[in-house]
Each structure stands twice: as C-alpha cells, then as structure tokens.
Amino acid sequence: MGSIQHQLAPSRQKLKFVAIVALVRRQAFTQAMEQLNVLLEEEPENQKYLIVKGIVLVRMGDSTTALEIFESVLKEHPPQALALLNYGHTLKSVGRADEAAQVYRRAVNKSPGLGEAYWSLANLKTFRFSDDDIETMRAAITSNDGDADDQSHLAFALATALADREQYDESFKFYQRGNTIRRLKHRFDPEKNRYNAVRQIHTCTANFFATRHGYGCPARDPIFIVGLPRSGSTLLEQILASHSLVEGTAELPDIIVISRQLGGRKRNNPATKYPEILADLSPQKLRELGKGYLASTRVQRGNSPFFVDKMPNNFLHIGLIHLILPNAKIIDARRHPMAGCFSCYKQLFAQGQTFTYDLTDVGRYYRNYAKVMDHWDTVLPGRVLRVQYEDMVADPEAQTRRLLDYCELPFEEQCLRFYETNRAIRTPSAEQVRQPIYKEGLEQWRHFEAHLTPLKDALGPLLERYPIN
Secondary structure, three states: OHHHHHHHHHHHHHHHHHHHHHHHHOOOHHHHHHHHHHHHHHOOOOHHHHHHHHHHHHHOOOHHHHHHHHHHHHHHOOOOHHHHHHHHHHHHHOOOHHHHHHHHHHHHHHOOOOHHHHHHHHOOOOOOOOHHHHHHHHHHHHHOOOOHHHHHHHHHHHHHHHHHOOOHHHHHHHHHHHHHHHHHHOOOOHHHHHHHHHHHHHHOOHHHHHOOOOOOOOOOOEEEEEEOOOOOHHHHHHHHHOOOOEEEEEOOOHHHHHHHHHHOOOOOOHHHOOOHHHHHOOHHHHHHHHHHHHHHHHHHOOOOOEEEEOOHHHHHHHHHHHHHOOOOEEEEEEOOHHHHHHHHHOOOOOOOOHHHHOHHHHHHHHHHHHHHHHHHHHHOOOOEEEEEHHHHHHOHHHHHHHHHHHOOOOOOHHHHHHHHOOOOOOOOOOOHHHOOOOOHHHHHHHHHHHHOHHHHHHHHHHHHHOOOO
C-alpha cells in the first residue's frame, strides 16, 4: 500500500500544480500562493514551484522577494529559460533595465530560437539590436523552427529592430506576420464586443443612476484609469504614484472578476446576466460589492490612503464602478486613434487584448470604446476626467495640475518629476515613464501610414473628431 501511495504522490502533486497554474491565469494570486506554499513545504527546492512563486509574488507587488527567489534558483540550479525570462521581467519592472538586458541575453544564448527572449529585449524600448542579432532573427523566422509563440515573438522583435533602423516598410511586414500568427490562436469577436457595449448603454441610463443615487460603498480610496492600452495610462499612474498620498498598483482584474461573477455563465435569462442584473441589486449588495473590491485589492496596497487601478478594459464597467464605489475617481486616458491603435498593433501583449492583432479589429474596438465613453459622459456628466495624451505631452504641468485637482489632491512638485519615482512597473511603458516626457513617439504611426488604410476605414467618422494635419 505504501509503495502505491509513493507512486501516486507525484501525480497528485502534478495535479495540484496544474490547479495552481490555472489560479495564476485567473489572477487568483492569494489562493495560488497558499497552495504553492503547501507544495513547497513538501519540496522546498523544487525549481518549478519556486519560479511560479516568484511570478505570483511579482503580481502581488512583492518584487523584492521575487528577485531573491529568482536569484537563488539561478544560483542553485542550471539556468532554465523560464527562470531567466522571469528574472529579467522583474528586473525590468523595478527599473534595472541594463541588468534585465543582460539576463535576456543569457536566455538568448542558452536558447537561440527562444522568441520571447528576443521580444523581451525589444520590449525594453531602449535596447538596440546588432546586425548579427537581426540576421539571427531573420534566419530563425525563415527556418520556421519553433512553435507559433516563438515565431510571433521573433516577428515582433524583428519588426521593432527594423523600425528602429527606419526600415518601415519591411518592419510593417513583420508586425503583420506576428499579428497574423497571434490572431490564428487568439480570436477576437468584434460583433460580441459591439453587443456588449450596446447592452451597457441600454442598461445604464441616466434615470437608472438617478434612482440609485447614494448606493454603494462610500470609500474614496481607488483611482481608476481606463482606456485603450498604449494611451498614456502608465504615465498618468506614474504621475499620481509620485504623490505622497497615492500608490500605484497594477492592472488589477478585480472589477472584471466582479462583472463575471454577476454574469453567471449558467444563467439563461438575459435579465439575470451582466450588465442587466445590475438593475436587481439591492443597496446592501452594491455596498458589499464595493467593500469586496477593496478587500480583494488590499494585497496590492501599502499604507497610502489612495491607490491607482489602471486596468484599461474597465472602461466598459464604469457603470458598475459608479454603483459600487460612487466616490472613486475615474480617468480616461485618451490618445489620437491612429497613434493609439497602431501602438496597440505593434505591441505584443503577454495576455488579453486580442483585438490588437488586426488593424480592422483594433479600429472597430476603438470606435466601441469611444461610443461607450460618450455614453458615460452623457449619463454621468463630470464623473470621468478625460486626459488627452497629446495635451499631457504639450503641457505636462497644466495637465498634471488638472489631474490632481480632479482627484482632490494638493499639488506636489514631485508629480512633475515622476521619472524619479522608484517603484515596480509591469507594463510595456516601464522604461519610458522613467524618463522625462518626450514628443518623438507622437507621430510614429505616420511612418507606417501607407499600410494603415484598413485602420482608417475601420475608424471611419470617428477620425473627424481627431483631424489628421
């Protein structure tokens, strides 16, 4: 009996580990950590468990301990690509970009066909590939070795390298190739996206909110930043996090989790699905949901009275946010649609954002986003502050003062020196917001304009609001 149990033990541990990975993907980090610690009590030196623990710690805001774990793993075990990549990602997030580049280079040397290592170098935004690097990436893409993920990462990395050398036409071919590969694996449903926007608009009317005035949890702690990715949200968060009363956290999943819990996949009656079910929630339930959000995000926070949640996709859920946290601040990070959409198209996101893999899809998504935001402006006038990225670049002090006034925060000079603020940042703009604001990136899309007709067509009349000079 004992020998049978011994033989079965590894399979039980494997099943537990698979369950933990599933929790991480669902962003249930507290639960994942609890179960990881149980496994590590049994196998404290298990490299795989330790790497995942480091990943979870980063997502929970403890980059310092995560770095210690990755460094220990790489010291005690032969270096694996997974450990090197996540060590590099964590170094990048805390502002140690030069060290991150060295670690990514080690990953490349260990696994020359590892596309993610090349993309990680490109995604530093400050790294420049050598001629040899470019030829190696070309050869790897031409050979078509490796899986689809390697191929897409290589394509995006090579596209970035060529753009840095102003070889824009060839660069676009590789952006297109990388996006095509990703789109085959991660499909986006534009009609479903449009339908979800329409449902929010039909449910959350001005009268709907008027009859629920005063509902929800009155806490003022959260500052939500919404919008499209690559629209200046990390810059806004960094400015706010430079204030003595505010801390930045991350793109928190908690509002989306609440919306899914309210949605109930097994419910067949449309009236009991989200967002329609919002009409049936009692004042007590809305208050509980607000308190629940504050409780679930507590793990991401320190002791500051205010914190930033910059999940961009929350723009669809502003009605929910207003109902459960009526005193929370909400900021819309907006960017010119051509610049913002193309910036999304050329960014390989680690997960989610499947609308970015096709120019037509990203244009339609932007139109839905603008339509929903127009609706919130109509039914909740003055509730959301819109910050246009181009305005922030043109006059940082005026826009920063406007931002702080809206958040009811006293002006602090440090907010203008946001690039000096030392904190972990886990978005593609991590290195860019550690430098003063620069204007060079505003018009980058124009270098690729000859290829962007599908995007212009998808944006359609919306472009009239943003004239192209």
